[in-house]
Amino acid sequence: MPDEINADLFGRDVSYQLPSNWLAYWTFMLRLIVGFWFFHAGITKFLGAEAFDASGYLKFAAQGTLMEGVVAPFASGAPLALVNLMIPLGETLIGLGLLVGLLVRTASFFGVMLMVFFVTINVGWGHGIVNSDLMGLLFFVTMIVLGAGRVWGLDAIVEDTAVVKQNPVLRYFLG
Known part of the structure; x- marks a missing residue:
């Protein structure tokens, strides 16, 4: 039986009927694929x-x-030496965080920052403004919105700890 998701978009009711397990599988696969993409690019x-x-x-x-x-x-x-270190290190750590599902929102935030940087300095947008950099940006935002680390990720375990339960603001870095 599908679950119904209701939302209000610009004053108009929007609803989806979607089996929640499909959303969980999609979220998990998205996290793994983007995680591998970034881990591979960095390593x-x-x-x-x-x-x-x-x-x-x-x-x-x-x-x-x-x-x-x-x-x-x-x-x-x-500054170039710093960039030459931070790009591969950032890609590797972002990818690793996504692969294991730990600090996914934090990793995705930094993924968004990298992709914004890549999108805005893309020379002449040879492939148009809708390119792989923009798509990567959208994937990272999607993982932030869905809390992708909570789906078969270590974030779900960390969120059950007493430290996070006593400091709920930490959940914004997880998930």
Whole structure:
């Protein structure tokens, strides 16, 4: 028997009839696939034959756009070294968090930040504004909204601890 989900969208009633187990399976699969995507992207940058170097991308990123002034300082020197460490480290940790279902909302928040960065400096939007970066952004937002770490993830276990029950604000970082 399907569950009914009711919502109000811009003053109009919207309802879905959806078996809740389908939503749980979808949420779990989305978390695993995006987690693997990011974990793989990060770990291969660490383990690759050549060191990860964002300088080529940053050199041409956002040229002629409003973002050029934001990106240009990171294209060389110490800021570039920081970017070269933080991109693979961030991708690896975000992916790992999603794969095991721990701190999923926090990992997804940082995934959103990376994807916003990638979307806004995408050179000329060669594939249009609707591209894999924007889709990744939407996937991360979806996991935040659905609390994807609670579905077969470690977040469900952590949320049952006394610490989280005594400090309910911590649930915003989990799930």
